[in-house]
Amino acid sequence: MTTAQNNPAQHDVFGPDVEAKAKQLIDRYPQARSALLPMLHLVQSVQGHVSQEGVAFCAEQLDLSEAEVSAVVTFYTMYKRKPCGEHLVSVCTNTLCAALGGDAIYAKLSEHLGAGHEEVAGEAGEPGSIMLEHAECLAACDLAPVLQVNYEYYDNQTPETAVELVDSLRRGERPSPSRGAPLTDFKSVELQLAGFFPEDDEAFRIDVDGPSQAVETLRGAQLAAERAWTAPAMPEDVPLPDLEAK
Ligand code: FES
Missing domain, CATH: 3.40.30.10 (Glutaredoxin)
Structure with a gap:
């Protein structure tokens, strides 16, 4: 299905450590192909972008075609197709x-x-x-x-x-x-987005010392609480959509 197995450059870039992480990602999902998005972040954590070798690596790991992987890479702006900065x-x-x-x-x-x-x-x-x-x-x-x-x-x-x-x-x-x-x-953030947080590496500490939300963001909720505003109740006779219907 893929030509990635014949691409030695791919294996030069993505060594055993990266392959082991790719396997961990696949194990998190019922279907291997569902691991594609985090695996593309893993690729970016190595190279800083998704190269053709990165596309081939994902295709091989997930038994997808390179065209299928490329279609995803080119759809999302979060995947960079040329080298990013630090x-x-x-x-x-x-x-x-x-x-x-x-x-x-x-x-x-x-x-x-x-x-x-x-x-x-x-x-x-x-x-x-x-x-x-x-x-x-x-x-x-x-x-x-x-x-x-x-x-x-x-x-x-x-x-x-x-x-x-x-x-x-x-x-x-x-x-x-x-x-x-x-x-x-x-690159460090890309590894986190792939779902890996090495605890012994200072670069990956995710302690959050700063505020996690802004005062402005909470202002509406605070006003509502002070003035005892509540949202209108949902009408009881609103029909629920039939999710089975086509
Ligand atoms: S328009 Fe800039 S954050 Fe929404």
């Missing part, structure tokens, strides 16, 4: 963030870094290198404009604070996100 900087340019300054932040960072969408400032994968990307709504509109570094949030940004942030990344610093886990790097 860090991935995602600027939300969706409607609310754009109106509140997200477009200006993206334009400033693009000019400052000399990089456009999914382009890398610096040598890809080397310390301090940064891939810049436009992002759709990052689900933090109450804190707009926002950006993420390796999927960690930096809220209420301006072009100036965004430039300070990328400059500190290029100096090798890891500024604390507005909330959530400490900042690591793109």
Whole structure:
């Protein structure tokens, strides 16, 4: 079904340790093919992107064709098809963030870094290198404009604070996100997204010292509690959909 078995380059990149992790992923699902999404994150934790060798590796592990794996890789923007930087900087340019300054932040960072969408400032994968990307709504509109570094949030940004942030990344610093886990790097986060959290490795500590939610996010619920607002009850005569019907 696949030509991956004949590809020695694939086995040079993905050694026994990666194969063992791939087997662990497969064992978590009733059907092997369901492990494809985390396995693509595993591939990115090794290479920083999904190369053709990575596609072949997944195809071989899951008994899929390379075309099937490529179809998934090219559908989701979270899978990068060219080498990423040490860090991935995602600027939300969706409607609310754009109106509140997200477009200006993206334009400033693009000019400052000399990089456009999914382009890398610096040598890809080397310390301090940064891939810049436009992002759709990052689900933090109450804190707009926002950006993420390796999927960690930096809220209420301006072009100036965004430039300070990328400059500190290029100096090798890891500024604390507005909330959530400490900042690591793109490959480390990809291993976490694959579902692996090596407890003995400092880079993978997931202790969350910062706030996990923002005051703005909770404001509506607080107001409702203070004023004893409740949601209207569901009408009892609403028919439930027949999930068996075609
Ligand atoms: S529009 Fe930017 S987080 Fe929703």
